[in-house]
Amino acid sequence: MGAVEHRRKLISLAYPVYFELLAGVMAGIINMVWVARLGGDAVAAVAVATNVENLLLGVVLVAGSGTTVLVARARGAEDPAAIRSAVRGGWALWALVTPVVAFGGYLAREPLARLVLGGDDGRSLSLATGYFAIALPGIAVFFATNVVDGILKGSGDTRTPMKLSMLANGLILVLDPVLILGLGLGVRGAAVSTVLGRTAALICGLLVLHRNDPLRRAAKGTSPRVERLGTDVRRTAATGLPMSADFLIRMTGALALVAVVARIGVSDIAAYGIATKAMYVATMAFYSVRQAAAIHTAHLLGAGQDERRNAGRQALILSGGLGLAAALALLTAGPWIMRAFGAEGEVAKVGALYLRCVGPYLVLLACFIALGGVFEGSGSSPALARITSCGVVLQLALAYGMSGSGLPGICLAMALSMALQCAAVARMYRRMAPSAAADSNKSRPEASLAQPDSTPPDNRLA
Secondary structure (H helix, E strand, C coil): CCHHHHHHHHHHHHHHHHHHHHHHHHHHHHHHHHHHHHCHHHHHHHHHHHHHHHHHHHHHHHHHHHHHHHHHHHHHHCCHHHHHHHHHHHHHHHHHHHHHHHHHHHHCHHHHHHHHCCCCCCHHHHHHHHHHHHHHHHHHHHHHHHHHHHHHHHCCCCHHHHHHHHHHHHHHHHHHHHHHHHCCCCHHHHHHHHHHHHHHHHHHHHHHHHHCHHHHHHHCCCCCCHHHHHHHHHHHHHHHHHHHHHHHHHHHHHHHHHHHHHCCCHHHHHHHHHHHHHHHHHHHHHHHHHHHHHHHHHHHHHCCCCCHHHHHHHHHHHHHHHHHHHHHHHHHHHHHHHHHCCCCHHHHHHHHHHHHHCHHHHHHHHHHHHHHHHHHHCCCHHHHHHHHHHHHHHHHHHHHHHHHHCHHHHHHHHHHHHHHHHHHHHHHHHCCCCHHHHHHHCCCHHHHHHCCCCCCHHHCCC
């Protein structure tokens, strides 16, 4: 496959993922717009509850991401039994994880609300507890939707998850004013509308899976023994766990970095918070390329074609170009962006400076994330998670030491840490076997599932 074909495939897979991620962010914004009419306590309750849900997303990524890679690999090998095994593993893992998170979270909803609110016993505590009482049991729907998305993406369909996300958010947009204000449910109404919107999307997603001919044919087989089901679960967990760990590590590092920025001053933390939200538009583009690269790489390896170097090069060009465009946009439009978010005075000034300084970090982040997708698709996520862990620790240490220079010092710390992470992942990339290494396997797709090349153990398929 030539460079143009790789690039076209990555773009066709990535752009629906980007709009899906944007739609996910919009759901939180829609809720906050309507809840804001109820006062500051309500806004605080929904804000901290949404942050908890973002962390829980890292838990279900074990099932969703693992299923995506395994289904894509099996699809490339044209192996219905392997597709069936991957789908079983995803749903079985969902069944194991969901009760612990959903019902365990419901039982611990008040202590959890008190923890995320920093021990506040005021009105925000009762509002957050009420939100959790609905949202945490409803997390079962959220987790199931992620598994459905994982199966569809693994089968090469990234457009349907985008449409399902837009459907869910469209319903939330309609239901929020009715439930929050019209029926007087307040914060609970925001939780109910979110769960109902996701439930409708899940039902539609399950119908799409039922009508998917390749998946339906693959599902026709004998019922698995308990031993085989256990193997399916372990394989999915082993594939998805490093990706989940990578996400959770980055989320935890981002939260810890907020605490470091808070040492600088109130204006700086406010500016940092606004600027970070503005950067979501760019970073979600990088992650859409990452998902596309993971799906494309896994599919090719399943077909016995080791095109990781070529796919990685095109993912790097695509994501790096997006990172450079984002850096230039933030450099030139920083002040206008801050004003668009309602920032004024010192906050707007400091935020604009941060957006102008963060460009090098964004370009490096785009490159790291793009290559990360190739390693996810080829089963090298454990090594990637180790690089991320070391990078986050280094970033926090550098940021703490450079915080005396304000937000420009924070930007420099982020860029230095990301440069080292890029150097480490580039070293892994150079150690990949040449694309021709798998030519002898093209006539034996089953061999590619077990051992695609002679790279070191950390770089073999999971």
